[in-house]
């Protein structure tokens with residue numbers, strides 16, 4: 456499923472949060488949105504998944520304006536894992552994942568064997584088999600996040616939008632979850648803070664700064680020392696991962712540089 460965003464502008468409280476954003480995502484791509492805190496990543500994603508209404512611009516899925524799709528049809532095509540993943544009531548894990556099936560059912564229709572099968576499959580993908588009857592509020596932050604990813608898998612949409620899907624996960628589950636998401640063979644648009652994960656998993660990156668998309672391209676094209684300094688205000692060495700050959704960043708904080716200089720000076724005095 457292909458997504459096209461043209462000249463998108465979203466205003467909140469009379470302030471333009473994103474302005475004239477253009478992006479195009481081809482079917483099957485794994486695309487990352489990166490940018491510093493407050494640069495507008497979540498606002499862009501929320502406008503794409505219709506929580507926010509744009510002031511201007513057009514968003515289309517397979518050349519159909521998303522504003523013309525019913526809520527049900529839109530949810531059959533696009534699933535979301537948002538940052539605000541709180542669930543207001545005391546639902547069980549199984550009930551929450553089953554909610555992902557609702558766009559495929561009529562209003563009062565009970566769950567079918569296929570819905571239960573999809574739920575079991577989705578929980579297995581995120582490593583939560585056996586958690587079906589657990590109450591959602593009793594789960595850890597990382598377990599909750601994995602349940603919400605399972606709900607999105609159960610929705611069976613061909614476009615998946617994720618806002619920081621790994622922010623509560625330990626490193627094993629970050630890698631596992633991104634592997635599972637990539638293996639799902641759907642088109643992915645995800646905001647990611649971890650630039651090394653973005654470099655390792657994304658085919659293409661869009662970079663946001665102050666509500667604008669400033670550049671896009673493959674991780675190798677985008678993640679340059681100049682861009683890291685200009686957009687993220689960090690010094691980094693851009694290396695190539697020895698095993699995967701993907702871009703790998705090594706950050707240098709001013710404090711670290713001072714420490715290195717101090718160690719060198721101490722060595723100099725000792726010699």
Ligand SMILES: Nc1ncnc2c1ncn2[C@@H]1O[C@H](COP(=O)(O)OP(=O)(O)OP(=O)(O)O)[C@@H](O)[C@H]1O
Pocket residue numbers: 467468472490491492493494495496497498499
């Ligand atoms: N409902 C709102 N009311 C007022 N300001 C808002 C609202 N939502 C977002 N903003 C502002 O819009 C800007 C962009 O926010 P957004 O959440 O899109 O950034 P982000 O890039 O996702 O940030 P982060 O990396 O911190 O999650 C911020 O300055 C934020 O304070």
